[in-house]
Amino acid sequence: MTELIRTSPSVLLAEKTARATTTRRPPFRVILKQHWMLYAMLLPALILLALFHFYPIWGVLIAFKDYSPVKGILDSPWVGLDNFRRFFESQNAWPIIRNTLFIAIGKIFFVQLAALVFALMLNEVRIRIFKRAIQTATTLPHFLSWVIIGGIMVQILSTTGVVNRVIGLLGIAPIRFLGRPDIFPWTLIFSEVWKEFGFAAVIYLAALTAINPELYEAAAVDGAGRFGRLFHITLPGIRPTIVLMACLSLGSVLNAGFEQVLVLYNPVVYRTGDIIDTFVFRVGLVGQGGMPDYGLGAAVGLLKSGIGFFLILLSYWLADRFANYRIF
Amino acid sequence: MAGKASLSDRIVDAILYTILLILALACVAPFIHVAALSLSNQAAVAARQVGLWPVGMHFQNYLFIMADRLFINSFGISLLRVVVGVSLGLLVTVITAYPLSRDHLYMPGRTIFKLLMLFGMMFSGGLIPYFLALRDLGLLNTFWVLIIPLALNIFNVILVINFFRGIPQELWEAAVLDGASHLQVLFQVFIPISKPVLATITLFSSVMHWNSWFDGVIFLKEAVQWPLQSYLYSKVTTRMLQWQTAVSAEVAGQTFQEATPEGLATAMILIATIPILIVYPLLQRYFVTGLTLGSIKE
Numbered sequence: 001m002t003e004l005i006r007t008s009p010s011v012l013l014a015e016k017t018a019r020a021t022t023t024r025r026p027p028f029r030v031i032l033k034q035h036w037m038l039y040a041m042l043l044p045a046l047i048l049l050a051l052f053h054f055y056p057i058w059g060v061l062i063a064f065k066d067y068s069p070v071k072g073i074l075d076s077p078w079v080g081l082d083n084f085r086r087f088f089e090s091q092n093a094w095p096i097i098r099n100t101l102f103i104a105i106g107k108i109f110f111v112q113l114a115a116l117v118f119a120l121m122l123n124e125v126r127i128r129i130f131k132r133a134i135q136t137a138t139t140l141p142h143f144l145s146w147v148i149i150g151g152i153m154v155q156i157l158s159t160t161g162v163v164n165r166v167i168g169l170l171g172i173a174p175i176r177f178l179g180r181p182d183i184f185p186w187t188l189i190f191s192e193v194w195k196e197f198g199f200a201a202v203i204y205l206a207a208l209t210a211i212n213p214e215l216y217e218a219a220a221v222d223g224a225g226r227f228g229r230l231f232h233i234t235l236p237g238i239r240p241t242i243v244l245m246a247c248l249s250l251g252s253v254l255n256a257g258f259e260q261v262l263v264l265y266n267p268v269v270y271r272t273g274d275i276i277d278t279f280v281f282r283v284g285l286v287g288q289g290g291m292p293d294y295g296l297g298a299a300v301g302l303l304k305s306g307i308g309f310f311l312i313l314l315s316y317w318l319a320d321r322f323a324n325y326r327i328f
Numbered sequence: 329m330a331g332k333a334s335l336s337d338r339i340v341d342a343i344l345y346t347i348l349l350i351l352a353l354a355c356v357a358p359f360i361h362v363a364a365l366s367l368s369n370q371a372a373v374a375a376r377q378v379g380l381w382p383v384g385m386h387f388q389n390y391l392f393i394m395a396d397r398l399f400i401n402s403f404g405i406s407l408l409r410v411v412v413g414v415s416l417g418l419l420v421t422v423i424t425a426y427p428l429s430r431d432h433l434y435m436p437g438r439t440i441f442k443l444l445m446l447f448g449m450m451f452s453g454g455l456i457p458y459f460l461a462l463r464d465l466g467l468l469n470t471f472w473v474l475i476i477p478l479a480l481n482i483f484n485v486i487l488v489i490n491f492f493r494g495i496p497q498e499l500w501e502a503a504v505l506d507g508a509s510h511l512q513v514l515f516q517v518f519i520p521i522s523k524p525v526l527a528t529i530t531l532f533s534s535v536m537h538w539n540s541w542f543d544g545v546i547f548l549k550e551a552v553q554w555p556l557q558s559y560l561y562s563k564v565t566t567r568m569l570q571w572q573t574a575v576s577a578e579v580a581g582q583t584f585q586e587a588t589p590e591g592l593a594t595a596m597i598l599i600a601t602i603p604i605l606i607v608y609p610l611l612q613r614y615f616v617t618g619l620t621l622g623s624i625k626e
Contacts, residue, residue, distance in 0.1 A: 144601060198355065277455070301456055
């Protein structure tokens with residue numbers, strides 16, 4: 001092995017094992033000469049990172065300024081925390097934060113619960129072709145955009161739509177799923193469940209297939225019934241996956257589903273359906289009755305991504321601590 | 329495993345199978361219903377007679393859409409976006425992943441680069457600064473705003489790094505001893521054996537590009553520049569009213585008496601769904617790998 005490295009071309013010079021035998025690292029100039037291609041390969045990504053990730057982060061400055069497009073970012077006057085103060089002093093702040101958390105947490109809880117129960121049910125199916133057909137049908141909605149799903153929802157959930165026709169057969173008066181503030185958040189949550197439970201179940205199904213079949217055989221010999229096996233083998237077997245999903249979901253409690261809400265909401269349900277993302281979009285880009293308020297939009301957006309950043313770090317830390325999960 | 333199923337076991341099975349069947353139908357039925365709506369005549373739709381089968385079948389909604397130049401145009405833009413966006417994304421992904429996966433090579437700055445990438449992945453400036461950045465870069469109202477900002481997908485890079493790390497070191501050494509440069513090693517040795525991971529990325533980013541609509545709506549002013557899903561968004565939200573008057577003037581000479589705003593919306597929804605249905609059997613094969621892509625997102 002060492003022989004190979006010594007006789008190899010210069011590209012292997014910086015091999016770590018070789019480095020261990022020498023006392024000094026080669027100077028950067030030498031490395032660059034030999035490995036310029038490695039650096040060149042990172043160049044496109046570096047430029048893309050700089051332009052589309054770090055340049056916008058620098059633009060966050062306008063959250064602390066009275067930004068005017070004419071003056072630009074640097075020359076607009078500083079206003080300190082004024083934009084943040086304006087947000088919290090407005091009527092909007094509390095309902096928007098509450099709506100975001102309610103919708104996001106509702107989605108996480110019900111999607112994961114539905115996915116878990118569905119996966120456990122599907123796991124009991126012994127007819128392979130049936131299992132496969134069910135999975136094919138239930139994962140399809142995941143791959144369609146919210147424009148398509150939203151368009152379908154508008155059709156089937158309207159007061160004269162097919163859903164109201166079906167519940168009308170049970171003698172229930174038509175429900176305005178998309179027009180009643182008290183119902184709208186639940187419409188969001190359950191349309192998300194409908195779209196995502198099948199795909200979310202894939203990870204649980206993968207965990208289920210990893211359980212050693214011998215455990216089930218041993219349990220059967222010991223006389224364990226269906227529910228005995230469920231509680232003593234299946235659930236303990238996928239416990240790490242459940243813990244992992246719970247940890248990671250913490251990172252998305254501020255993501256209530258921008259595209260979904262944008263497609264489905266309307267002014268009638270703003271009171272309970274407006275979330276941070278849609279608020280930022282309307283105030284900061286569209287402008288409500290006039291110029292967009294860039295500063296306010298940027299401030300609220302920064303608030304969200306700042307807290308979101310710490311939540312993601314926390315969720316990764318928890319996932320590493322409790323489920324041995326690392327992304328790198 | 330249990331030799332003979334007891335009666336109670338069979339009852340539980342029957343209940344399970346029924347519930348699963350209902351769930352599967354609940355996932356598919358809305359699509360069939362929407363298809364039926366798009367093919368039914370106006371009177372039947374207005375009278376709420378349409379269920380899962382078209383009533384008074386006709387194709388005028390589809391003919392109407394085919395005569396809409398903006399629609400055909402947006403379809404083309406979507407296809408172009410998928411081809412260009414996915415190819416560029418793949419290229420950037422593999423050339424970025426290669427140096428980051430060669431852990432045994434001493435490469436100052438690599439750790440900093442990785443940290444920058446992780447930070448860029450987890451923290452964003454938010455929508456407004458992003459919009460202003462694209463404006464400053466002159467990308468607004470150009471086709472490239474749909475492509476270039478999405479070219480570096482950090483999750484995909486991580487996925488490929490992990491795959492490249494799993495390639496036996498002997499293979500890499502053999503190629504280097506033969507005098508291959510890094511670029512040659514990547515394209516002649518690594519890429520041919522990375523088909524599973526590259527197929528996953530290709531499929532999932534194709535779906536991502538096909539489904540994206542928000543960027544089109546806010547970064548492109550003119551409807552002639554919009555991809556299909558952005559166009560569909562404008563139709564679903566304005567409820568087709570403007571569209572009808574605009575297009576009926578454009579296709580004067582042809583009348584589409586049976587075409588309705590609802591029928592047109594549902595027909596367009598279906599047309600936008602078909603490409604996904606075509607790649608769906610392929611997608612299914614890569615679910616589990618794709619999931620590792622999805623689960624670390626957000």
